[in-house]
Amino acid sequence: MHPATPSTADATTARHHRTQLPRRRLLRGIAAVAVAMPLMFGAAACGGDEPASTDPNAPVKLSIFWWGGEARAKLTEEALALYTKKHPNVTFEKTWQANQGYFDKLATLTAGGNPPDIFQIDDNFLTEYAARNTTLDLTFYKDNGKLDVSKFPKSLWQYGVVDGKLAGVAAGENTQGLVYNKTLLQRSGLPEPTTGMSWEEHIAWAEQVSKKTKVPGTMDPSADYKAFWVWLRQQGKDLYKGRELGFTVEDVTRWFELWKGARDRGATPTADVIHEGNATDITKQLVVTGKAATSWVWANQLPELKKNTKDELGVVAYPGDPSAQWARASMYFSVFKGSKHKEVAVDVLNFLLNDPEAAKILGTDRGLPANLDIRKLVSDDVTDPAMKTSIAVETELAQKFGESPQVPLKGHSKVRAELIKAAEEAQYGRTTPAKAAEQFLAACKAAIG
Template sequence: MHPTMRTPRRRLLRGLAVAAMALPIALGAAACGDDESGGSTDPNAPVKLSVFYWGSEARAKLTEEALNAYKAKHSNVEFEVTWQANQGYADKLATLAAGGDVPDLFALDDNMLADFATRNVTADLTEAKSSGKIDTSKFPPSLVEYGTVDGKFVGVAAGENTPGLVYNKTLVTKNGLPEPQTGWTWDQFIDWAAQVTTKTKVPGTMDPSADYKAFWVWLRQQGKDLYNGKQLGFTAEDLTKWFTLWKGARDKKATPTADVIHEGNVTDISKQLVVTGKAATSWVWANQMPELKKNTKDELGVVAYPGDPSGQWARAAMYWSVARSSEKKDTAIDVINFLVNDQAAVNILGTDRGLPSNLDLRTKFAETVTDPNMKLSIQLENDLASKFGKAPQVPPKGHSTFRSELVKAAENVQFGRATPEKAAADLIALVQPKLG
């Protein structure tokens, strides 16, 4: 491992503490300096690029390998990489931004994209896209659209993903029950889950009423959307129907009890209920199949969320963005283009950040895959590709508030602390003023 590729978490935390006191930190030093400017007319001039993202140890290893592959072609480029767990990532990036120390290249998701774009933290990459410096010509159109905020292209999809219902295939088949199917209605799925509970004594499904992904897909199938500009795209009546749907499922014993549902709401991917044996189905991202399988001996399956598949769309699992303040934008842009459009990089990164965004390279990558669970993820995404609906707008600033408040509201209903009507009305009254 190259010494500039290893930045311990303690170093990050020390750096953030210093940033809070408005003093220079290591990342800021790396992001500045005329001698390291990416705008140098000499293509061989030394460049040190700071990179910041979140993820697991496995993701860190893959990312390091991909960046080393870039460095093998550009020996003048060094990387100073910092990574951490997802929790607290946005807050730490905001701290760096407040101190003027934004890393040159950093990761965002749709929970953060509009927030940092409207703060002018992200560079406008429209010219880089139109000139081909970042080639998106082989991307599904919705992946490109979904990285655009207020007319500016600010996020390049690191991979494509879609929500998936991951179920315990071993449990279902050994008990003579049918496997769930893409295209089932919500009522069909809930009835199936109740049958699973009755036959196996394992609750048929995790209750997803606190899951914004599931609610969003359900809304789109009703002809609504999560947002309309800087306003919520649904009414209290819509949310009441959603909470009522899952109250009915709990009454049928299709889901676990409220305390176990809460556990499913707060656990990481390695402890989802489908692998801990506390539910037969979990509502996750399709590309998480391989990681889930590591935590169970049972065979797993994956299908789309219930209802019309056109309610789903090709989503960016994560974006790469460039700091507006970076003096090395050209290098950062070239690194992004390499990560998404170089076959070697795509093969290294696999599906860790979703399926490769470049459809041609995705096809070639799929031919090399041996992991049966990764194959299932790819198959689901490919099967849905022709059924995906148009991408919605990127969520506005305040989306993170909606996500956290949805969990609280849903759990208030699950624990009997509020009726569906009261929980829905309270959420809308709290969230709407915080949007935009």
């Protein structure tokens, strides 16, 4: 027998030892797991991997990334400096850039395993980043008051929930707004549009404006996803339902036909001018270039529009039942799930959203403050008449808002682009509303996968 080969008796003994030792280890392991279970679940509830700090004054450096211009950067840096003043052990690695390319950079940081602890995000991408398990579920912090949303409109904080998890918290509030040229209407003795007028009433009103002023009464919003979304909700539908589209080809056809009728009646500009409205930024919307009496924008964009015209502007809700509108997050703050300093990062968010001194610094740069008490505090200091009007209208609409819809699915930005393409096919008369609707629905299904 080879010396390395054990005898049968030795092999039997060895098998016994190999069997008995794992059993003892198994029993010890079961006992250890039983003791550890409450701790494990407690850690999971708190967001997980962050070790409990024994020293609350230990130095913490948080990275934070946002988009915006120099004015936003200056305000944000001032607010973060105030946090450091109140919490000297916490400092920030701050990065910001213009909107263009921001999400490419965020994707690169995430893919490279180096996401910022706190980052700004919008509803085009929140679902995508939540699905990637990148965003920390903030529900625990909301429930225990460490992230206080008790003064937020309910539909505002709910608009950050993805698959039952609070993936982002609103950095500001916005809602859809129909901005109109008040000076033009008053000069011509025409009534102003009102919240609650039906879509048909709005088109009839716009037709009268066109006839009397020779300025088309309304921009054609058939390519505008905001208007389509509100209209859908007034029909008992939605843009998305679960992981599917919330509308049918028949719904889109009706929407496109509604606006073909408006174009045929002269209530809107011609296709070339409509395209200009579809393609330009906020500073060149038709309501300020004098090519239409109304534009379909966000309510808090009124001040920016006002900078580009000498005329007085007004803003109301989109046509139809205003309860179809909701308190939309103008943008969100999210926390990276793998952050080593989750608790501190959440505290920073709570500070930026709820601290009166921070609110005075940040103002309305990211939309109206989400906290209604803070909003009143900030609005009392506002001197710009256009911003005062915007705040008053949104505060009034807050009493009429309905439940928030689900956050858009991954592929939402593609859906928005495809609506413009399909609507313009109908606007230029290159195809029928029904064919354009078929084109749009097929593109949407491809976009959301």
